[in-house]
Amino acid sequence: MSATNPPRAPEFDIDHGAMRHLADAQVNVELDTGDMILNIGPQHPATHGTLRVVVRLDGERVLSADPVIGYMHRGYEKLTEFRTYPQVTTLINRIDWLSSFANEVPFIDAAEQLMAIEAPPRAKYIRTILTELSRIATFVLFLGEMGLQVGALTPPFYGFRDREYVLNLIEAVTGGRFHPNFNRIGGLKDDLPWGWIADCRSTMGTVLDSCSMFEDLVLGNEIFEARTRSIGIIPPDIGAGYGVSGSNLRASGVDWDLRRDGRPYLVYPELDFRVWTHADGDSFSRYWVRLQETRESALMVLQMLDRIPSGPIMAKVPRIIKVPEGEVWVETENPLGQMGYYVISKGATGPFRVKIRSASFSNVSILPWLLRGVYVPDVITILGSLYFILGDIDR
Amino acid sequence: MSSLPHLLALDIGWGSTLAIKTIIVLAIIPAGALILGYVFLLKVMSHMQSRLGPMDPGGFHGWFQLIGDGIKFLQKEDVMPAEADRRVFAIAPAVIVISTFLVFAVIPVGPDLVVKHLDVGVFYALAVSSLSVIGVLMAGWASANKFALLGALRAAAQLIAYELPLLLAVVGVVIQAGTTSLNGIVLSQQNGAIFGWDGIGNPFILTQFVGFALFLVASQAELTQTPFDMPVAETELVAGYMVEYTGFRFLFFFIGEFGTAFAFAALAATLFLGGYSVPGVYGDWANILGPFVLFAKLMIIAFLMFWVRFTYPRLREDQLQAVAWKFLIPIGLLNILVTGVFKVAF
Numbered sequence: 001m002s003a004t005n006p007p008r009a010p011e012f013d014i015d016h017g018a019m020r021h022l023a024d025a026q027v028n029v030e031l032d033t034g035d036m037i038l039n040i041g042p043q044h045p046a047t048h049g050t051l052r053v054v055v056r057l058d059g060e061r062v063l064s065a066d067p068v069i070g071y072m073h074r075g076y077e078k079l080t081e082f083r084t085y086p087q088v089t090t091l092i093n094r095i096d097w098l099s100s101f102a103n104e105v106p107f108i109d110a111a112e113q114l115m116a117i118e119a120p121p122r123a124k125y126i127r128t129i130l131t132e133l134s135r136i137a138t139f140v141l142f143l144g145e146m147g148l149q150v151g152a153l154t155p156p157f158y159g160f161r162d163r164e165y166v167l168n169l170i171e172a173v174t175g176g177r178f179h180p181n182f183n184r185i186g187g188l189k190d191d192l193p194w195g196w197i198a199d200c201r202s203t204m205g206t207v208l209d210s211c212s213m214f215e216d217l218v219l220g221n222e223i224f225e226a227r228t229r230s231i232g233i234i235p236p237d238i239g240a241g242y243g244v245s246g247s248n249l250r251a252s253g254v255d256w257d258l259r260r261d262g263r264p265y266l267v268y269p270e271l272d273f274r275v276w277t278h279a280d281g282d283s284f285s286r287y288w289v290r291l292q293e294t295r296e297s298a299l300m301v302l303q304m305l306d307r308i309p310s311g312p313i314m315a316k317v318p319r320i321i322k323v324p325e326g327e328v329w330v331e332t333e334n335p336l337g338q339m340g341y342y343v344i345s346k347g348a349t350g351p352f353r354v355k356i357r358s359a360s361f362s363n364v365s366i367l368p369w370l371l372r373g374v375y376v377p378d379v380i381t382i383l384g385s386l387y388f389i390l391g392d393i394d395r
Numbered sequence: 396m397s398s399l400p401h402l403l404a405l406d407i408g409w410g411s412t413l414a415i416k417t418i419i420v421l422a423i424i425p426a427g428a429l430i431l432g433y434v435f436l437l438k439v440m441s442h443m444q445s446r447l448g449p450m451d452p453g454g455f456h457g458w459f460q461l462i463g464d465g466i467k468f469l470q471k472e473d474v475m476p477a478e479a480d481r482r483v484f485a486i487a488p489a490v491i492v493i494s495t496f497l498v499f500a501v502i503p504v505g506p507d508l509v510v511k512h513l514d515v516g517v518f519y520a521l522a523v524s525s526l527s528v529i530g531v532l533m534a535g536w537a538s539a540n541k542f543a544l545l546g547a548l549r550a551a552a553q554l555i556a557y558e559l560p561l562l563l564a565v566v567g568v569v570i571q572a573g574t575t576s577l578n579g580i581v582l583s584q585q586n587g588a589i590f591g592w593d594g595i596g597n598p599f600i601l602t603q604f605v606g607f608a609l610f611l612v613a614s615q616a617e618l619t620q621t622p623f624d625m626p627v628a629e630t631e632l633v634a635g636y637m638v639e640y641t642g643f644r645f646l647f648f649f650i651g652e653f654g655t656a657f658a659f660a661a662l663a664a665t666l667f668l669g670g671y672s673v674p675g676v677y678g679d680w681a682n683i684l685g686p687f688v689l690f691a692k693l694m695i696i697a698f699l700m701f702w703v704r705f706t707y708p709r710l711r712e713d714q715l716q717a718v719a720w721k722f723l724i725p726i727g728l729l730n731i732l733v734t735g736v737f738k739v740a741f
Binding site: 038060147150151152153154157158161218224226375376377378 | 440443444445446541542545621622624625632633704705706707708709710711712713714
């Protein structure tokens with residue numbers, strides 16, 4: 001890609017006989033075909049936004065791939081320095097816009113740790129339920145969209161339909177489909193609306209049904225298997241080395257889930273759930289793991305609906321929130337992977353500095369390694385199976 | 396039946412007859428494309444994908460939607476890339492549509508209702524239908540776009556690979572019918588008998604079911620429909636060779652796509668389902684009922700095609716070639732062998 005000139009011809013007498021011989025040999029070995037540089041993105045239907053991947057092609061085979069990011073950089077880390085803590089939640093639930101509620105949790109958790117406040121149990125339960133609901137909303141969309149990446153037109157519509165059921169639940173509680181902005185330091189804005197638990201239970205049944213449907217329609221399809229099996233294999237050590245996390249890493253056989261293995265947060269220690277892994281590490285196993293995790297999340301929500309305690313939803317919090325001096329690192333298992341905030345407070349109403357560790361940024365950083373040598377159609381399935389959100393990459 | 400006056404014995408010159416036939420064929424393609432587009436793209440697909448589909452325009456189930464879409468396309472700006480090979484870019488959509496028109500010239504819709512009786516009708520139809528690949532290559536090359544070029548090259552490789560199974564599938568029918576004229580094939584199905592029982596004739600789908608399956612698979616590839624839609628693959632190549640086309644020229648591609656689906660469905664109905672013939676109807680009544688019967692049979696085949704299109708994911712380019720050369724062509728050859736043995740034995 002560099003614009004260097006071709007090397008200059010040597011300035012000495014050429015032995016024409018030998019050169020002719022050399023030319024013959026050249027023809028017999030292989031015709032030299034030029035490489036083609038193809039810009040996939042920033043406007044491309046398969047990049048979920050504005051990711052740009054510059055691929056160098058020989059025919060349809062990828063010689064090298066460079067993701068170019070930053071088309072959607074909004075400067076959230078800097079913006080947080082000019083906001084108060086309650087205002088920051090508005091920003092951060094726009095990082096990964098598909099599971100915005102899950103984004104709020106670690107930041108609020110960090111602020112609560114610094115202030116030494118603990119949310120009441122009911123608030124924790126509701127937070128966990130909403131986090132798992134946003135996980136389901138994200139994954140159900142993935143289960144459908146992955147079908148579109150391999151060319152099936154119908155699954156994405158089922159994905160969007162089922163996601164809508166879950167978003168309706170989130171909207172019923174928080175008032176916002178996409179950006180709930182519902183967490184408060186020390187608790188939640190409101191309690192659950194009347195009748196919501198019964199609705200949620202029936203919707204979880206629908207989600208479980210649709211998981212079985214996706215298993216039949218997409219996972220069981222021979223063409224889907226042919227397109228995804230042993231495509232885009234991430235070995236566990238390489239994946240971990242690039243900082244890949246979440247379902248992508250679990251699909252490579254690494255049994256690591258922050259809900260179980262990390263610092264205990266929300267009510268996950270009280271829940272009974274299984275962490276799914278797959279040994280293969282290919283696109284197929286990433287789909288498989290997310291399918292199982294969707295199911296697992298629905299079961300977790302059902303568990304929590306049975307156990308949810310009564311009580312207040314807000315702890316005692318001062319009217320003007322000033323966070324004492326200190327710094328804290330909080331990481332959680334978000335739908336897309338490990339999401340962390342490093343919050344430094346100098347005792348003011350807003351944070352002094354926030355470092356956001358978002359999952360997708362690390363997940364796409366493996367692309368140059370992963371895309372080398374695959375075909376163009378596989379580029380799309382690999383991008384789809386890694387499942388990133390542009391806001392989560394660029395922040 | 397013979398008491399009916401001979402409807403088609405109009406005493407007009409061959410020039411006028413040809414003009415009338417041409418106008419009818421010219422009207423059939425857009426009408427067929429519209430019908431398939433409306434029924435399958437807007438209604439059947441919406442139903443399968445649990446969507447409503449357009450319901451408002453025109454009143455009854457949104458029948459006006461596609462016509463409205465057409466009007467919208469006419470109003471759009473005709474954009475041509477600065478680097479494009481202007482003349483080739485402009486001609487390419489027409490080449491694709493013309494190849495579809497030419498197929499209809501030999502498909503009989505009644506004993507006498509055909510533009511041109513050709514003794515080599517089957518091979519003519521298959522030959523002109525593959526002309527569209529030239530249009531695709533022209534469009535891809537002239538667009539001066541890398542995605543379009545990739546799409547066009549994929550399309551060329553694919554159409555060439557699938558021409559062969561398509562032909563092999565038809566050879567079985569030709570052996571059984573003993574003629575390559577489409578009308579002859581219809582007649583031999585009409586006059587055939589199943590183990591001596593001639594109640595419904597002998598539609599070749601009963602004996603040539605392997606050929607029928609091959610024909611459907613290969614025509615799916617010829618139409619560049621899922622699971623063989625790599626040349627247009629939206630999620631990979633955006634829209635392949637059509638990516639730079641807008642407005643009216645894009646509409647041509649649309650008509651070409653659905654018109655070709657219409658043509659292939661009609662061809663499959665003629666070859667395997669007995670075409671225009673319906674048991675117990677001969678002579679002038681067959682001329683009257685023929686078009687409707689053929690249309691009904693064609694819609695059944697088109698439903699199969701679109702059902703597959705809306706259900707399956709897409710294969711990869713190399714897998715596509717593997718399917719053609721490793722499975723379809725050997726099966727096609729075997730089918731010809733078995734058909735030949737049976738033909739000689741019985």
